[in-house]
Amino acid sequence: MGEEKKYFTRMGDGSIVHMTEQEIRQDIEEGIQDAAKRGKIDPLTDDEKEKLYQIITMPGSIVGVEHGMQIVTSNDSGSDKINTKCGIPTSRDVNAMIHERLLGCDSVDIGYSDYNYKTVKGVAKREATVLKQALNYCTMPLFYGAMPNLGFYTKPDGPVDNWAVLLPEGKIEEALAAQEEAVDHAVRDIVYVAEQMNDVGADGFMLDTSGAAGDADFLVALKATEIIRDRFPDMPVEIGMAGEFVLGMHGKIKYNDVRLAGLYPHKQVKLVEQAGASIFGAVVNTNSNRSFPWNIGRVCTFVKACTDVAEIPVHANVGMGVCGIPMCENLPSDIVSRADKALIEICKIDGL
């Protein structure tokens, strides 16, 4: 008997691994069950599992979606990556044009290299000028984007006590109060920046990596969105998440009577809708110690549960270390294209 056929795939850290059909199917199943258990959601159906297996094992380095299933892309910190990350000396308006005319993107955001609203506040009018310049050159919609990044409001960089220090010290009441205070500062800064971007005609506003500092961080995104949509109704907002569930750094924070801590994507999206956002960026963490079949099984289970209930477009985050994409600097196209295909054809996402 010959050796059983093994298929090329990767681990969550990007390293190559060859797995048998049985090993792949087992990892898919385990990933699905992990998501179903954590999120208290339905597992994928047998047909969906089979489709996922076919996507993982199909020949060809890069795979594509079935004809007619192409979807749009939005992008976070996109306009800055060519310059800051790749070291190519281009301006952000040129980067936006490269995204539009060379890369075939459907939209991109203009973002500052220190990608958070607290930093941007100080240079907001200059940032608005950069956005305006890019808007003059591009046909596709341009967002302005950054992160709420509530952690930046803590001492010594910000005005409030650091709850990441207070909590381990057992100073719980102080930690909760600090988070609540930081919310007000962050919402104010974000709305101020949004106003500058609205003034120059931004097509959209991006709150990226929301919830990175926990439930209070997610509340910032929701409250800021509510105000922005009220004051600047012609400027849509995209809320992208930081992780698959909202970290309970506070634990008691609510929005519209729903406790934010512990919410998974299918529940996050409902609050994002209530806040008035137009696009939801779902995130599922990649486990770098597990295989792509395990990770993508898990991702599809979470994201499908989200798209099943969403009434606004869901754009899955498929960047480094999320939604099945390996945690490595240079993303392997074999895995990226398979993750995209699975998310589009199985989860019916609206965008990437």
Added chain:
Amino acid sequence: MSRESILETAKQSIVEADEDMALEALKQAEESGIDLIDLLSNGYSAGMKELGDLFGSGEIFLPELMFATQVMKVATAEIESRMEPGDIKPKGVMVIGTVEGDVHDIGKGIVASLIKTNGVMVHDLGREVPAQVFIDKAKELNADFIGSSALLTTTMTQQKKIEELLETEGLKGKIRTMVGGAPVTQRWADRIGADAYCEDASEAVKKIMEWINQI
């Protein structure tokens, strides 16, 4: 009451952060002649483990975990006061921080909290900590473990510097190191010679407890 029932009460007292219940379990254990180390390890500590798992899946939150830690501290102190010095295995000392150039300390704070809840003495150096400071503080405290966090691909190289300084100072192998943070992987840990990579806070606790049992 049976041993199992008392251990379960002790475990629940931690899960529910109920100090009165914790002290009641201790009283029952003494009356029933149950080994207090058994009560600590398989009762209260089992409760902490369950809480760690619940935290990892987003079912309980950090403040609740810290309330439970206070109860755990009370229970541990009560047991220690009844024991001879040396009866309770030392749980070790850890120095932890976010590396130089990196201000992201939320994850590091969670890891520090969870490890503390398991009785390890944790010295949190905060954020933007130069590699040399990790080493100096570890030497000063005679630490068993160093934990470093990096959220950026541009700052994770500082973790390598910590390993190099340990080598230079002849501390490699004497102080165990664990690395974590969004861009960090097992491959990175292997490459720089760190003793462990931990995917999340729960894994960090498991690894530390595994090491403590080897001390």
